[in-house]
Structure formats: structure tokens, C-alpha cells
Amino acid sequence: MNTARFINGLLIIGIGFLLLLNTLGIISWTAWNQIWRLWPVLLILVGISILFRGRLCALGGLVGLVVVAAVIFGVFWLGWGSGGSPSRLSIDQEVPEHVSAAIVALDFSAGRVEIGANTSGRRITGEISYYGFRPVERVEFQEYAGGYRLDYGLEHKTHGQLIGNRSGQRWSLRLPRDVVLDLLLDNGACSGLVDLRQLAVATLSINMGASDLEIRLGDQHPLTKVSINAGASSISVHVPASAGVRITMETAVGSNNFSAIGLVGENGVWTTPGYAEAATKIEITMKAAVSNLKLYR
Numbered sequence: 001m002n003t004a005r006f007i008n009g010l011l012i013i014g015i016g017f018l019l020l021l022n023t024l025g026i027i028s029w030t031a032w033n034q035i036w037r038l039w040p041v042l043l044i045l046v047g048i049s050i051l052f053r054g055r056l057c058a059l060g061g062l063v064g065l066v067v068v069a070a071v072i073f074g075v076f077w078l079g080w081g082s083g084g085s086p087s088r089l090s091i092d093q094e095v096p097e098h099v100s101a102a103i104v105a106l107d108f109s110a111g112r113v114e115i116g117a118n119t120s121g122r123r124i125t126g127e128i129s130y131y132g133f134r135p136v137e138r139v140e141f142q143e144y145a146g147g148y149r150l151d152y153g154l155e156h157k158t159h160g161q162l163i164g165n166r167s168g169q170r171w172s173l174r175l176p177r178d179v180v181l182d183l184l185l186d187n188g189a190c191s192g193l194v195d196l197r198q199l200a201v202a203t204l205s206i207n208m209g210a211s212d213l214e215i216r217l218g219d220q221h222p223l224t225k226v227s228i229n230a231g232a233s234s235i236s237v238h239v240p241a242s243a244g245v246r247i248t249m250e251t252a253v254g255s256n257n258f259s260a261i262g263l264v265g266e267n268g269v270w271t272t273p274g275y276a277e278a279a280t281k282i283e284i285t286m287k288a289a290v291s292n293l294k295l296y297r
């Protein structure tokens with residue numbers, strides 16, 4: 001059997017396999033925008049054919065099979081770099097008028113998150129962009145007496161979210177301003193901005209891996225409780241100057257600027273002067289292996 005014919009057959013099988021994944025919705029069609037990046041593989045295959053003088057032997061067939069398998073593995077497992085256009089998913093959920101409180105729970109993998117206030121009424125809206133394979137959406141809505149809960153998560157069929165120039169998913173979410181919110185974020189390594197200044201937030205719970213996050217809190221609710229459970233992380237928290245702040249730190253290794261901005265510390269608990277009398281209070285509890293927490297007023 002001719003080596004070149006054998007390799008050409010493997011290529012056709014590989015392309016057919018990828019097209020099948022496209023039609024089944026397992027891999028996004030945008031992956032083909034980056035297919036040109038694999039053109040050096042053609043030179044490798046031509047070289048194999050020349051090296052074995054068009055004759056198929058066990059070694060030549062094995063090498064050709066390994067190369068084609070490596071290409072398919074690269075597409076299926078590692079996904080594509082950030083040079084192409086991302087695919088997008090959208091969120092648009094109306095919060096009923098009679099609902100006064102809502103729980104929003106988000107479960108996402110590595111990437112960037114941006115959360116802010118919605119200026120277009122009582123709606124939870126957003127967009128998630130991603131590269132490579134289409135994730136599986138997990139959406140649950142539940143209404144209870146005077147309240148509402150949204151659980152939204154994405155499950156990827158592939159790993160490698162931080163391979164090469166990729167930055168994983170990118171979440172942009174807008175929440176209603178006239179609803180008291182409990183916000184739950186469960187994510188891997190991430191960066192981004194959580195801007196809650198215009199939102200009435202009762203609780204903010206963050207469970208994350210290695211992260212670089214900026215959190216902006218407002219005075220729309222008399223008491224906001226913030227719980228952060230993180231790995232190695234750098235977090236900056238911005239609070240209103242008039243708010244009373246109490247921070248409890250449980251970190252193995254950590255740094256902060258609390259003394260520099262006038263907080264008083266005792267037994268791992270830091271408070272602003274006049275905390276008890278403040279009309280708006282913010283309580284922050286942080287547990288982390290290694291952390292850098294900066295507070296800005």
C-alpha cells in the first residue's frame with residue numbers, strides 16, 4: 001500500500017470526524033476559523049511520505065497515524081487560541097413584579113467576570129463568550145414566597161481552559177436594582193470586576209481559585225455580608241466612605257492595607273472607627289491560603 005494514499009485516507013477520516021462533531025453541536029463551527037494555524041502539519045505529512053519513498057511500512061504508517069491523531073487531539077482537547085471570534089450564549093430572565101428578593105447563583109470555570117446593575121428594569125441579563133467547544137448550560141429557576149432563585153452554570157466537554165492565549169469564559173451579567181440580592185459565585189481561576197454599588201446586596205459569597213478580582217460595594221442595603229473563600233488571590237474591595245466595615249481574616253499567608261487606612265485590628269478582626277454607629281454596615285470574612293486584600297474607601 002502507498003504511504004501517501006494511507007496518509008490521505010487518515011486526513012479525510014479526521015476531517016470527517018471533526019465535521020461530525022460540528023453537526024452534533026459538540027464543537028463550535030468557529031473552530032474552523034483557526035484551522036489555517038495547523039498548516040505546518042501538511043509539511044510533516046509530505047515529509048513522512050518522501051522519507052518512506054511512497055512505500056508503506058509499519059514505522060511509516062505508525063508515524064502518520066500518530067501525527068493525524070495528535071492533530072485531532074489538539075482540536076478536540078485543547079481547543080483554539082483567542083485569535084478567532086468567540087461564540088456566545090445569552091441570559092435574559094425577567095424577575096416577577098411581586099418578587100422582592102432574589103438569589104443568583106453562578107457556577108463557571110476559569111475566565112473573566114463582569115457584574116453590574118441592569119438599567120432596563122427587573123431583568124437578569126448577560127452574555128457569556130467562549131472559545132472552542134460549546135458548553136452545556138445548566139439553568140434552574142425556582143420561585144418561593146416573596147423570593148426568586150436563579151442557578152446558572154456551564155459545563156465544558158473539554159479541559160484546557162487556560163491553554164495558550166486563551167482566557168476561558170468571559171461573563172458579563174447585569175442584575176436588577178430594585179430587588180434585594182443574595183449573590184453566589186462559584187468559579188475557578190478568574191479575574192474581573194464585581195460592581196455592586198447600585199444594587200441592594202444582602203450577601204455576596206465567593207468561592208474561587210487563584211484570582212485577581214475587584215469588588216465595589218455600595219450603600220443600597222443596610223447590611224451587606226461578604227464571604228470569600230479563595231486560593232492564592234489578590235482582591236481589592238471598594239466601599240463607601242460612610243460605611244462601617246468589619247473584616248475577619250483567616251489566611252495562612254496574607255497582606256493587607258488595613259492599618260494604613262485607619263482600621264483597628266484585634267485577634268484577626270479589623271473594624272473602622274465608629275462601626276457600631278454606622279447606618280450602613282459591611283461585614284467581610286475572608287479565608288484563603290495566600291492572599292492580598294486591599295480595602296479602599
